[in-house]
Amino acid sequence: MANKLIAVLTDLGHRVTGALWRLGFASRFLLMILVYSGTSLRRFHLTIREIYFSGVMSLIIILVSGLFVGMVLGLQGYDTLERYGSSSALGVLVALSLVRELGPVVAALLFASRAGSAITAEIGLMKATEQLSAMEMMAVNPIARVVAPRFWAGVLSMPLLAALFSAMGIFGGYLVGVRLIGVDAGSFWSQMQASVDFREDIVNGVIKSFVFGIIISWIAVFEGYDAEPTAEGVSGATTRTVVTSSLAVLAADFILTAFMFRGA
Amino acid sequence: MNRATLDLWVGIFVAIGLGALLFLGLKVGNLTFASAGETYQLHAKFDNIGGLKVRAPVKSAGVVVGRVSEIKFDPVAYVAVVTMLIDKRYQFPRDTFATINTSGLLGEQYISFEVGGDTAMLKNGDFIKKTQSAVVLEKLISQFLFSNNKAGEAGGNAKK
Numbered sequence: 001m002a003n004k005l006i007a008v009l010t011d012l013g014h015r016v017t018g019a020l021w022r023l024g025f026a027s028r029f030l031l032m033i034l035v036y037s038g039t040s041l042r043r044f045h046l047t048i049r050e051i052y053f054s055g056v057m058s059l060i061i062i063l064v065s066g067l068f069v070g071m072v073l074g075l076q077g078y079d080t081l082e083r084y085g086s087s088s089a090l091g092v093l094v095a096l097s098l099v100r101e102l103g104p105v106v107a108a109l110l111f112a113s114r115a116g117s118a119i120t121a122e123i124g125l126m127k128a129t130e131q132l133s134a135m136e137m138m139a140v141n142p143i144a145r146v147v148a149p150r151f152w153a154g155v156l157s158m159p160l161l162a163a164l165f166s167a168m169g170i171f172g173g174y175l176v177g178v179r180l181i182g183v184d185a186g187s188f189w190s191q192m193q194a195s196v197d198f199r200e201d202i203v204n205g206v207i208k209s210f211v212f213g214i215i216i217s218w219i220a221v222f223e224g225y226d227a228e229p230t231a232e233g234v235s236g237a238t239t240r241t242v243v244t245s246s247l248a249v250l251a252a253d254f255i256l257t258a259f260m261f262r263g264a
Numbered sequence: 265m266n267r268a269t270l271d272l273w274v275g276i277f278v279a280i281g282l283g284a285l286l287f288l289g290l291k292v293g294n295l296t297f298a299s300a301g302e303t304y305q306l307h308a309k310f311d312n313i314g315g316l317k318v319r320a321p322v323k324s325a326g327v328v329v330g331r332v333s334e335i336k337f338d339p340v341a342y343v344a345v346v347t348m349l350i351d352k353r354y355q356f357p358r359d360t361f362a363t364i365n366t367s368g369l370l371g372e373q374y375i376s377f378e379v380g381g382d383t384a385m386l387k388n389g390d391f392i393k394k395t396q397s398a399v400v401l402e403k404l405i406s407q408f409l410f411s412n413n414k415a416g417e418a419g420g421n422a423k424k
Contacts, residue, residue: 045267048274056277095292160281167284170292189291197319198293206285 026222033151033221036144046149047156054115054150055157059164061114062107066165069102070094070172077173078181090183091192094173099196099205100261103166105253108212111154111161112245116220119150120241123224124234132225147225151217158213159206166205204260211256212249219245302352303330304388308362308375313344314398316364316373322348324377329354332375348375357382358390364398373398 040047077093123146126132132142170192177183196202220241227237310316313335322330330350338345350356359380366373386392 045271049270051274051277052270056273059277099288099292157277160278160284163284163288164281167287170288192292196293198289200319202285202288202293 022226025226026218029222029225030218032143033148033218036141037148037152039141039144040148040152046145047152050149050153051157054111054119054153055161058111058114058157058161061110062161062165063168065106065110066103066168067172069106069165070098070169070174071176073097073102073169074173074176074181078177078183087181087183088187089191090173090177091188092195094177095170095192095196096201098166098169098173099201101253101257103169104162104205104209104212105249107162107165107209108158108216108249109246111158111213112216112220112249113242115154115157116216116241116245117238119154119217119220120224120227120238121234123147123150123221124227124229124237127225127227128229128231128234130229143225147221151221154217154220155210155213158216159209162205162209162212200261204256208253208256208260211252215248215252216245219248303349304352305333306330306348306350306356306386306388306390306392308346308348308392308395309338309341309343310346310362310364310395310397311343312397312400313346314364314366314373314400316346316375316398320372320374322350322375322377324354324356324379329377346375355385358384358386359394360386360392361394361396362392363396366399 073094074090077090078087081087081089081093123132126142126146132146135142135145174185174188178185178188223237223241223244227233316332316335318332318335320332321328322332330348332346333349334347336345336347337343356377357380359382361378361380363376363378364373365376380394
C-alpha cells in the first residue's frame with residue numbers, strides 16, 4: 001500500500017519536474033532565438049521564404065473560414081437581434097465579435113493547426129535526419145539558420161492573417177445580413193462605425209493576434225527542436241504543438257481580454 | 265520555386281493583409297475623428313450624469329465635435345465632473361449650455377452643446393457654467409404617473 005502510494009507520488013513528481021524542465025528549456029530556447037535572430041533579419045529572404053510557407057499557404061483556409069464564420073454570425077445575430085427589434089445593430093455585433101475575439105482567436109487556432117504543425121514536423125524531421133547536426137558541423141548555427149526565420153515568419157504572419165479573417169468575416173456578415181436578409185446597408189455600416197473604436201477594439205485585436213503569433217511560433221519551433229529524433233517522436237511533437245498552442249492561445253486570450261476590455 | 269516568385273507571393277500576402285487592416289481601420293473603425301489628435305479640454309459639472317459613459321460623444325447641432333474623456337465625482341460639492349476632449353477646429357462661446365441627452369428613447373447618452381451668444385470663447389481647461397443633468401427615465405415616468413393621477417382626481421372633482 002505504502003509502496004503504491006510512493007510510486008504514485010514519484011510518478012507525479014516526475015511529471016511535474018519534467019514539465020518544469022521543459023518550460024525552463026523552452027524559455028532558454030526563446031532567448032536563444034531572440035539572440036540569434038539578427039542573422040534571420042539581415043538575410044531577410046530566409047524569413048520571406050518562411051512567410052510564404054506559413055503565411056501565404058494559410059491564406060485559403062483563413063479567408064474561407066473567415067467568410068463562413070462571418071456568414072454564420074450574420075444569420076445567428078440577425079435571428080437573435082430581430083427578437084428585440086434591433087436588427088440594424090447586426091453590423092455592430094458582427095464587427096465587434098470578429099475584431100475583438102473571433103478574428104484573432106480562430107485565425108490563431110487555424111494557424112496553429114495549418115502552419116504550426118508543419119513547422120514542428122519540418123524541424124523535427126530535420127533533427128531526425130541529423131540535418132541540424134550536419135549544420136552545426138559546418139559551423140552554421142541551426143537556431144539562426146532554421147529556427148529563427150520560422151519563428152519570425154509566424155510572428156509577422158499572424159496579425160495579417162487575423163486582420164484578413166476579420167475583414168473577410170465582416171464581408172460575410174454583410175453578404176448575409178444586407179444582401180440576403182435585407183438589413184439596411186446604411187445602418188449596418190454606420191452603427192458599426194459608431195461603436196467600433198480604432199484604439200480600443202482594432203488595435204487591441206491586432207495586439208492579441210501578435211501575442212498569439214509569438215505563442216504559436218514559439219511552441220511550434222520548440223516542439224520541433226525538442227522532438228525525439230524518431231518518426232514516432234516527430235508525430236508526437238506535431239500533435240503536442242497543436243494541442244499545447246491551442247490551449248495556450250485560449251488561456252492567453254482570456255488574460256488579454258481581462259486586461260483590455262474590463263468594463264467601460 | 266525561385267526567389268522572385270516567392271517574393272511576389274509574400275508581397276501580395278503582406279499587401280492584402282495591410283489592406284485588410286486599412287479596411288478595418290477606415291471602414292469599420294471610422295478612424296477619422298479619433299486620430300485627429302488636435303483637441304482641447306473642457307470640464308462641466310452635472311448634478312446627475314445618468315448613464316453617461318467615458319468615450320460618449322459630445323455633439324453640437326447633432327454633429328460629433330468631441331468625446332467624453334473622464335468622469336469623476338467631486339467629493340466636496342457632490343457633483344459629477346465630466347472632462348471632454350473637443351476637436352480644436354471647433355470653438356464654443358463661454359455661455360454654451362451643456363445638456364446630457366439620450367439618442368432615441370433608450371439609446372446611448374451623449375452631451376449636447378447649445379451655443380450661446382457670448383463673443384468670448386471657451387479655452388482649454390475651462391469649466392462650462394450652465395449645465396443640465398441627464399433625464400432619468402424612471403423619475404420622469406413616476407412624475408408623469410403622479411401628476412396624471414392628480415390631474416385625474418382634479419378632473420373627477422370638477423365633474424362632481
